[in-house]
Amino acid sequence: MIGNNKGIGILGTGKYLPENIVTNFDLEKMVDTSDEWIKTRTGISERRFLEKDKATSDMATEAAKIALKDAGVSPEDIDLIIVTTVTPDMAFPSSACLVQDNLGCHNAAAFDLEAACTGFIYGLSMAYSQIRVGLCKHVLVISADTLSRITDMTDRNTCVLFGDGAGAAVIGEVPAEKGILALDIGADGSQGRVLIQPAGGSKMPSTEETVKNRLHYIKMEGNEVFKFAVRAMADSSRKVIEKAGLQIEDVDFLVPHQANIRIIESSRKKLKLSKDKVVVNLNKYGNMSSATIPVALDEALKEGKIKENDNVILVGFGGGLTWGSCLLKWHK
Ligand code: UT7
Secondary structure (H helix, E strand, O other): OOOOOOEEEEEEEEEEOOOOEEEHHHHHOOOOOOHHHHHHHHOOOEEEOOOOOOOHHHHHHHHHHHHHHHHOOOHHHOOEEEEEOOOOOOOOOOHHHHHHHHHOOOOOEEEEEOOHHHHHHHHHHHHHHHHHOOOOOOEEEEEEEEHHHHOOOOOHHHHOOEOEEEEEEEEEEEOOOOEEEEEEEEEOHHHHHHEEOOOOOOOOOOOHHHHHOOOOOOEEOHHHHHHHHHHHHHHHHHHHHHHOOOOHHHOOEEEEOOOOHHHHHHHHHHHOOOHHHEOOOHHHHOEOHHHHHHHHHHHHHHOOOOOOOOEEEEEEEEOOOEEEEEEEEOOO
């Protein structure tokens, strides 16, 4: 068990993006849309789609290998693997169990966690508490999604938004007063209907009819999600700033869920943060659900943007509806 005065933080990160790039111009050939509309309304230029013979656990495994190397932690030293996803390879075994086998993490427990796009923050929160109470020393949190498999490529309202990818982080002990300073997770199930994959579960098992009616694809009321997202990201960020006893001026970087540049901009303005403090990469990858935050974090770290002792907020929102944020004093 780690002492209560010790910090808990991110020891290493990694990402995996499929090679296959789908541009807005490619989408123009599939539905009634334009590069101009997609760029101005969402900020997205291109996204990646996973090769047909691969699945979520393959991307998760590759991202995790890099994170383990980055952290200098061996597979045998991982006590728990959490894969956050809405597109597991299959209902069971969990993608986390598939990844455990791929990585040779023989000493790890493993489970999937479903909090849609907020999954990485929920995963960090679970990892933090498992380590804090002494049940684990090292936890691997991997957020991986293959949204191209559940996106209706005939629906222009959704097909321009989503992409595939994976991000991973190894969580463990860091010096006192470094690492995770505050966490906030929440949900409002009463709004769940605005972002839903209706069929394929126990309520509406797969039938010829559900396939014919395209009920295995994402259905979304975009405007409702938009309004919720701006409010949730600003409120949750403020909560962790307050919990950590900091001020908005103390925040060095905000790494938000990458769904729409207008959501990110509206949240940034609400928080009165300057543009240079916000990490944005959605132009390249689109919305990869829970993978967006760890991928953006990994890129900001490896580009040398985020440095020792920076105060970093990771903040997300998503299906459920869910939200969450995590404030870290960066240490590696
Ligand atoms: O991770 C969480 C998942 N989801 C989100 O974060 C999504 C949040 N919501 C959004 O990002 C935005 O609401 C959207 C990008 C989905 C939509 O943007 P909007 O500015 O809210 O557009 P809208 O839905 O109000 O539609 C405006 C117009 C409509 O045409 P009419 O009815 O005004 O003639 C749409 O039919 O734009 C049309 N439209 C399109 N036009 C060209 C919708 N999608 C497209 C498209 N290309 N791809």
